[in-house]
Amino acid sequence: MKILTVCLGNICRSPMAEGVLRHLAEQRGLTIETDSAGTGNYHVGEAPDRRAVAAMRQNGIDISDLRARQFDPADVDRFDLLLAMDADNLRNMERVAPVPHFHAKTKLMMDFAPKHPEREVPDPYFGEDEGFDQVYRMLVEACNAVLDQVEQAQRKATEG
Ligand code: 4NP
Numbered sequence: 001m002k003i004l005t006v007c008l009g010n011i012c013r014s015p016m017a018e019g020v021l022r023h024l025a026e027q028r029g030l031t032i033e034t035d036s037a038g039t040g041n042y043h044v045g046e047a048p049d050r051r052a053v054a055a056m057r058q059n060g061i062d063i064s065d066l067r068a069r070q071f072d073p074a075d076v077d078r079f080d081l082l083l084a085m086d087a088d089n090l091r092n093m094e095r096v097a098p099v100p101h102f103h104a105k106t107k108l109m110m111d112f113a114p115k116h117p118e119r120e121v122p123d124p125y126f127g128e129d130e131g132f133d134q135v136y137r138m139l140v141e142a143c144n145a146v147l148d149q150v151e152q153a154q155r156k157a158t159e160g
Contacts, residue, residue, distance in 0.1 A: 001150050002033040004079040005109070010038030010068035013085040013121050015048040017109060019056050020139045021064035025054055032150060037071040039092040044068050049053050049125065055132035073097035082106040083131070083146070086120035096100055110138065111143035 009136070025032045036045075048067045056063050075082065076097045083103055094102050110119050113145040115158035116134035121138055124131030 001031075001081070001154070002035075002079045004075055004149075005034070005036040005085070006082060006093060006109065007036075007041065007085040007121075008038055008040050008072055008089060008123065009043045010036055010070070011043045011046055011049045012052045012125050012132070013093050013123065013139075014025045014038065015063050016052050016056055016132075016135055017069070017083065017085070017121075017139050017143065018066060019061045020136070020143045021146065023061045024140070024143055025150075028147060030147060030154070032147075034035060036066065037069050037075060039071050039089050039096075041070045044070055051124070051129055051132045055113070055129075058133075059136060062143075071096065073099075076102060076105060080105065080132045081146075083109045083112075085109055087125070111144045113138070113142040116141055153159065 003021060005014040007014035018034045018036040022034045048063050053064050071093055073078055073096050075152055076099055083108060084093060090106060090108060093106065098148065109121055116138065121135055124135050
């Protein structure tokens, strides 16, 4: 199972989402591949924003190894599930990769947390530090639900 998380800059939300996913998957003993990308190219090659690194580190997760890259149309073929942080990201992904199977593979991250009051993960870049903690909590809720589904699918596959 290969999962790509996508935001605008690939230095705040999507690397945090990748870090949460790979951490929770490891805790569950689940094997998944993760990556993240940004629809914009402003921060290509950069490490995650220091506030994102700090918020994750407070929760015992290290994302300092990640580096930003731009979303590539071929990502729709390379990954099984593509999770966009907000509706703008999703629109921009479809604009550069308008393939027939686009909608079958892509979702908003918060689609996995239907009980959460927000449908989009808010961009914390221009806000206060608290915004990063809020993003972290939203991502944990949604990513746990993503991994519940992955676990179910893997169980079905091994049971035949
Ligand atoms: P992200 O946050 O999409 O969560 O990585 C942003 C990072 C940088 C910018 C915007 C959003 N920017 O405009 O540079």
